[in-house]
Amino acid sequence: AxxxxxxxxxxxxxxxxxxxxxxxxxxxxxxxxxxxxxGRLSGIPEIAETLAARLSKFGKVRKVGRQASVAKEAxxxxxxxxxxxxxxxxxxxxxxxxxxxxxGTMHDYILLKGVEPEKP
Numbered sequence: 001a002x003x004x005x006x007x008x009x010x011x012x013x014x015x016x017x018x019x020x021x022x023x024x025x026x027x028x029x030x031x032x033x034x035x036x037x038x039g040r041l042s043g044i045p046e047i048a049e050t051l052a053a054r055l056s057k058f059g060k061v062r063k064v065g066r067q068a069s070v071a072k073e074a075x076x077x078x079x080x081x082x083x084x085x086x087x088x089x090x091x092x093x094x095x096x097x098x099x100x101x102x103x104g105t106m107h108d109y110i111l112l113k114g115v116e117p118e119k120p
Contacts, residue, residue, distance in 0.1 A: 002046065004046070014047075015050060015051065015054060018051060018055075019051075019054050019055060022035060022055055022058055023058070026058060031059070032058065032059045033059070033060070034059060034060045034061070034062050035055050035058055035059050035060065035061045035062070036061075036062055036063075036064050037051060037052065037055075037061060037062070037063045037064065038063070038064040038073070039073050040072075040073050042063055042064070043066075048063055080093065081093075081094065081099065084099070085099065085100070
């Protein structure tokens with residue numbers, strides 16, 4: 001991120017894709033209480049600050065603090081989902097995301113023209 005000026009197209013595409021993702025979600029969530037920055041890249045100050053500035057037009061932006069000091073972000077996310085599924089302190093997140101209602105795999109939504117999906 002410190003050398004993003006050397007690669008302006010890549011830097012701009014990274015930021016633009018994140019802003020577009022948030023803009024797309026705004027169709028379903030008109031006035032979010034806040035926009036949360038999380039994950040490995042949000043730990044890089046230049047990325048977090050630039051995203052906060054660009055996303056502030058949609059609402060208040062806040063960086064999610066890490067709970068774990070040793071585990072990676074993905075492991076921390078898996079813990080949050082597991083804790084929520086067990087009815088623990090993250091139950092509200094699991095309920096909001098409707099994870100208990102989720103079915104199938106991501107491959108169920110990949111459709112190719114001229115290819116008929118296999119029936120189970």
